[in-house]
Amino acid sequence: MVPAHQSWLDMNERPRKTRTQVFTRKLDAFFLDIYSIGQFTGRFFREAFRPPFEWKEVIRQFYMVGYKSLALVSVTSFVTGIVFTKQSRPSLAEFGATSWLPSLVAIAIIRALAPLVTALIAAGKVGSNIGAELGSMRVTEQIDAMEVSAVNPFRYLVVTRVLATTCMLPLLMLYMAVIALLGAYLNVHNNEQTSLAAFFQNAFEQISFLDIFSSSFKSLLFGFTIGIIGCYKGYYTTQGTQGVGKAANSAVVISMFLIFIEEIIVVQVVNSFR
Amino acid sequence: MKKNNAHINKDNTVVAIRNLYKSFGDNHVLRGIDLDIYQGENLVVLGRSGTGKSVLIKIIAGLLKPDSGTVTVLGQEVDQLATKELDALRLKIGFSFQHSALYDSMTVGENLAFPLQRHNRSLSADAVKKEVARVLEAVGLSKALHQLPSELSGGQRKRIGIARTLIMQPAIMLYDEPTAGLDPITSMDINNLINEVQESYHTSSVIITHDLTCAKSTGDRIAVLLDGQFLQTGSFEEAVENSTNEQVKSFYDYNFID
Ligand SMILES: Nc1ncnc2c1ncn2[C@@H]1O[C@H](COP(=O)(O)OP(=O)(O)OP(=O)(O)O)[C@@H](O)[C@H]1O
């Protein structure tokens, strides 16, 4: 199987071709990419559940994923909570409905913001890191070295990382939601002197189990996507050191693109259950 | 230093290559390669940059697939093997990479323990430590145990790369440019190490190089790779020094002024 090396995202290549030619070439490369990502994913499921398991490496990757994104997730979520609440206040105040603020903010954060923002941050921090790490292991022949010592590099490198991103993203998402709600509380408390208990009670009035479940499921899916795309791009890096940068970059762009598509699909499906 | 050839068993071929072709697009790299490697010998493949030396040993180790032709290693045809059989065969092959390919997120000790722990899961931590110490000693780098690959010099990295293969006690060693980029004295150390490995581990080796000193001091037999084919195979004197081929002659004159 030949992976699609030429990314459909490099818009500046080959200026001499006509626009249509460029477009069809990008389109071909895009579908080739999608096809090989599908194969890569299939291989993940074939290899992930067969022993021997690399538990130690999985745990290390859990730590790496959490560690890499925790600081940024904390700051972003706290600021998002404050700003979102502050900006929503005037429109609710117009109807004298500021008492609805906690539940409005909670719905926005738990249903939409937390999964999406966590995923975008993780795509940027973790996805690019995986792409670059595996990419440099590929071009410096470390992956070949593993293969000739009869250690399965896919299992050691890819399976562990994909498991880590898949399991960690829901946790990060829940953490993000809590911190964002604390940010929102800060704003509400400053204006209405609401107590923390009252704020949270109010906030969770409109939140159902389905909301939390669907957000966790979305995060799981996003985490899986980030892991698979980062690993795929890194694992098939070509063109030496230059390729490593490209791998990291396209890992981020493609996983963000897929995250948006998945978001739209999951929202449609979940809404049909409401 | 004259090498002693008593250990070579010409009746036992460990690697047999027949009519091997490999291209990358329009780039026809290997064009009909035939080669036998006998048990216990050091075979040097000599050739200029870009002639496909690395491609050749990657095919022997099953990292690349040939377009046509057969490669038989220890009686098994490499590109016909299922994953399990290929892995079993690879345990008997040691591959020293051109740029060492040490795992740079691990210390030297972890690099060495990595293959061993995965293939002998019953081995105790103490036994692993002992083995690691043994091969580090063999390559003369006992003090590097806790260092990271990024803290080592090129020559030291080469040694650790060799040690990492020795820990699995391979029957066949494949060295890709063991002396490239090293100063003459460090090169000589590596050459001696290759000969020591041959003697004490009874390995059969393929040594890929464009360094004539390395070829002369490690090779029992030299095969000259030119334009995708083997031009000549024989002792250093036959294949290089007294070669009648113009390209080999100029390569020799340019490299060897002593
Ligand atoms: N994976 C690959 N894809 C495409 N072309 C390749 C690949 N590997 C090697 N080549 C090409 O094959 C040719 C031989 O490469 P190889 O690395 O075997 O050279 P070499 O003899 O080892 O040279 P050097 O002494 O510089 O290491 C080169 O022209 C290279 O571009």
Ligand SMILES: [Mg+2]
């Ligand atoms: Mg080479």
